[in-house]
Amino acid sequence: MKVMNCPLNGPRNISEFAWGGEVKPMPDPATMGDKEWAAWLFLEANEAGLVREWWCHVPTSYWFIAERNNITDEIIKTYPATELFNTRVEFAAKAPSGSGEKK
Template identity: 75%
Template sequence: MKIMNCPLNGPRNISEFVWGGEVKPMPDPAATSDQDWAEWLFLENNEAGIVREWWCHVPTSFWFIAERNTVTDEILKTYPAGDVFKSRVDFAAKAEKQS
């Protein structure tokens, strides 16, 4: 049985989690084309080695970041997303500026 350490709930069976994609910088919503948004949303780098990824603990809907070696599938570290992202994007304010 594979165990992942959830930053909120502690060690849990891997079956309780879903993968959410790579952690990557978000493009500027006000200056990005539809094509660039689609690429950012749906295309992954799929690099071999250590990557930062979004994971969700499904029973609690808690999203966090894990560092995982994609070659060995070893989970090296998990931590709350707030450790990386210190502020939220205000999409409503950006939409008003475009109007």
């Protein structure tokens, strides 16, 4: 069986993993419209070649990032998500739309 290296648990059978989509930069929720937001959530670029993706080790629900070549089906490397996402993202509350002040 194909083996993937989980950054937390070490090398495991690929059947223990689930694919979680491409790693994409999040658009600014304050300025984005619904269309762009939906595109970020649901649409994949689906490129051939070297891709960076979310993967989950299902028995531990551990999400991490894998870089792989989807043409040759090689896993180049895997690493914890904290390597890319290392600062807290603050969401400023959106100004309430419509008339009238928020009480």
